[in-house]
Structure formats: structure tokens, C-alpha cells
Ligand SMILES: O=C[C@H](O)[C@H](O)COP(=O)(O)O
């Protein structure tokens with residue numbers, strides 16, 4: 001009897017029962033089981049071979065031969081997954097990447113906090129408004145933002161919608177980035193528009209240099225057709241184990257597990273306990289990984305994470321995404337980087353200048369100062385320059401829209417201005433303009449290295 005095509009499917013992965021931080025309390029276990037089974041039957045969103053290629057590119061970033069730009073919403077929403085919304089976020093990222101490519105003189109690895117960033121860890125499990133206390137909003141994959149008891153009940157069927165929304169988002173990103181939308185000439189024209197605005201005179205010199213470089217390339221007969229397509233990677237925080245585990249599959253090429261919900265996943269500051277389920281999950285999958293490190297991280301914590309997640313010391317496997325705060329980075333980062341480097345660990349160092357700089361404005365908005373964000377990026381470059389180590393990239397919460405969520409920038413958004421268009425359901429994002437300003441400033445810092 002022929003056994004062609006009848007090979008037994010790989011045995012399902014057995015996940016150990018470990019404490020898992022920040023998981024929703026799903027009220028209906030039967031519905032949850034059905035959802036997990038359904039997710040397990042869905043096709044992968046990404047191919048394991050793509051994850052391997054990204055690992056190679058992140059290794060290059062770790063050596064200073066490329067630079068990572070990772071950015072997108074704090075919390076993606078189902079409602080914002082429209083053609084226009086996705087296009088504007090992608091456009092912002094492409095514009096930033098073009099400026100950084102010039103500043104760094106290096107290829108920029110472009111990665112969205114997109115197509116999967118639907119779950120949030122929270123400081124508190126509840127939210128109180130006007131004396132009414134309800135479960136906290138944990139992202140569209142878990143519950144609804146509306147402040148009613150019904151809306152805030154975790155509903156596992158939202159995990160299915162998170163998958164389908166991720167699928168549609170990634171499909172459009174792939175179409176845009178291979179179909180001509182990412183053409184460098186077009187991206188450059190958009191950036192010329194930004195620099196032509198009087199408010200951005202500060203960036204004129206750099207914009208002029210880039211313009212000259214473009215004309216030089218054209219005069220040399222550069223094959224611009226080859227610059228019509230870009231690679232764009234999808235990433236999100238691997239927070240909800242009921243989503244990530246069913247989407248973890250055995251790769252047929254290597255017989256090893258990959259989380260096929262995104263190319264790159266990271267473990268957040270609030271769920272990276274060394275004896276917890278998230279680090280165990282990350283250790284088992286072959287995707288390139290990020291781990292967020294806050295200002296209280298000790299060098300021993302970092303070394304333990306290296307040991308757990310990258311015992312073979314594979315370059316590109318592990319990125320440390322530091323989020324220290326502008327006031328702390330110059331004090332806290334050096335010891336961490338020095339000790340990790342002395343251990344011989346190959347790590348790609350990435351700066352998240354957002355999550356250590358949160359504050360509440362006088363009028364009560366959760367916000368961040370643009371200047372603090374810039375200062376943390378500057379501190380990140382300074383620390384790595386002083387140690388002779390490599391600043392590998394930036395991790396930014398941003399949107400392509402003209403929201404008013406972060407204070408400052410060339411438009412000088414003030415506290416009163418925050419109310420004008422504050423739309424984030426979780427953390428404040430740089431708007432389109434502020435994102436480009438940050439890219440220009442970071443490009444200047446990179447070009448001065
Ligand atoms: O995105 C990061 C966290 O989820 C967020 O900062 C937590 O915010 P909270 O303190 O409002 O819960």
C-alpha cells in the first residue's frame with residue numbers, strides 16, 4: 001500500500017502549565033476551546049523561511065551593517081484596519097526609513113507593529129470612571145473599548161477577528177510594498193513635501209542632501225526599478241498565549257516550531273518573568289525575538305534571558321528593546337550593555353524611546369513629550385558610542401494620522417491641543433509629522449557617528 005501523502009501530522013506541541021502574566025479571564029471555557037481549535041486549523045500568516053531571512057537581517061543590524069525601524073500603533077484596532085489607515089501607517093514608515101537609510105548609510109530593516117498588535121498588558125486589571133469600575137480594555141483581540149459591562153467582557157471569538165484582520169492587513173502591506181507604492185522616488189517626493197513646509201525648516205539641509213543623492217543616483221543610471229519593491233516585516237507582542245500557541249506550527253523544512261502569527265514577536269516588560277509561560281513560549285519558537293527591558297533590569301536578568309532564549313548565541317535571534325526613559329538611559333543602559341557584551345552574547349540592541357517616557361498631562365491625558373523621546377534616542381546613541389557597541393534600531397509607537405497624542409514637535413502640540421484629536425485606545429503615538437521629525441533627527445545623529 002502506498003504511504004504517499006499519508007505521513008502522520010507532527011504531534012501537537014505540549015505546552016507546560018506555567019504562570020502566565022496578563023492573560024484575560026475568559027468567562028466561557030467551551031467557547032475558548034472552540035476558538036483555539038479553529039485558530040489551529042487556519043493557514044499561517046507568515047512563512048518560516050521569511051522569519052529566517054529576517055533573523056539574518058537583524059543579525060546584520062546587530063553588527064552595525066543594517067538598522068532596524070520598528071513602528072506602529074500601541075494598540076491596533078479592528079476599526080482602523082482600513083485601506084486608508086494601513087496605507088498612511090505604511091507611508092509614514094517608508095518615509096522614515098528613507099531618511100534613516102540616508103543618515104545611517106545602511107539598509108533599513110522595516111518592521112511594522114502591525115498585523116497582530118491587538119492585545120495589551122495593563123497596569124491595572126480594572127478601570128474606574130465616575131465611580132464605576134469595569135475590567136480594563138486589553139486590546140481588540142480581548143474586549144471592546146466602550147465603557148459598558150458587556151463591552152468589557154473578554155470574548156475569545158475576538159481572537160478569530162484578530163487573525164482575520166491581521167491577514168487582511170498583511171495582505172495589503174504585501175500588495176503595497178511589492179506593487180509600486182513603496183517606490184523610492186515616490187517616497188522621496190513625499191519627504192520633499194514634508195521638508196518644504198516652513199515648520200520643518202530645521203530639516204531643510206538634510207532634505208537637500210538627500211535630494212542631491214537622489215539626483216546623483218538618477219544621473220548614474222541607478223536601476224530604480226529594483227527600488228520599487230521593499231521588504232516589510234510584521235511584528236507584535238506575543239502576549240495572548242491562547243492566540244500564539246494555536247498559531248505555532250512545525251515547519252516542514254526543519255521540523256521545528258515557528259509562531260506563524262508574525263515574522264517577529266516580542267515579550268513585553270510585564271510578562272518576561274524567567275519562570276513564566278511567555279519566556280518558555282519564546283524559547284520554543286524559532287522566530288527572531290525581542291524582549292523589552294525597562295530601567296529596573298539588572299545585568300543578571302538580561303544574561304538569564306540570553307541564556308534562556310539564545311543558548312546557541314545565534315546572531316539575530318534576540319533583540320533587546322530597551323525602554324529606560326530619557327532621565328535614566330544614560331545611567332542604566334551602560335552597565336547592561338557592557339555586561340551583556342562582555343559575556344560574548346550576540347544581541348541586537350534596539351531603543352524604544354516611548355515606554356519609559358509616559359506621563360499624565362495637567363488636563364489628564366496619558367501623553368509623552370516629543371523632546372523626551374528624542375532625548376532617549378540621543379542617549380541610546382551616546383551610550384553605544386561610548387562603549388563601542390552597536391545601536392541596532394528604533395522601536396516607535398506611531399500612526400500615519402494627524403493625531404494629537406504626544407506633546408511638542410514642530411507643530412508644538414500643547415496640553416490644550418491634546419484634546420483636539422486624541423484617538424489612541426492605549427498609549428500616545430507620534431503623529432505623521434512628529435514621526436518624520438524624529439526620523440530626521442535620528443538620521444542626523446546616525447550620520448554624525
Ligand atoms: O503599551 C504598553 C502598556 O500596555 C501600556 O503602557 C499600559 O498602559 P496602562 O498603564 O494604561 O495600563
Ligand SMILES: C=C(OP(=O)(O)O)C(=O)O
Nearest residue numbers: 074268269270292323355
Ligand atoms: C506594552 C508595551 O511595552 P512594554 O512591554 O515595554 O511596557 C508596548 O510595546 O506597547
Ligand SMILES: [Mn+2]
Nearest residue numbers: 074397426427
Ligand atoms: Mn504601548
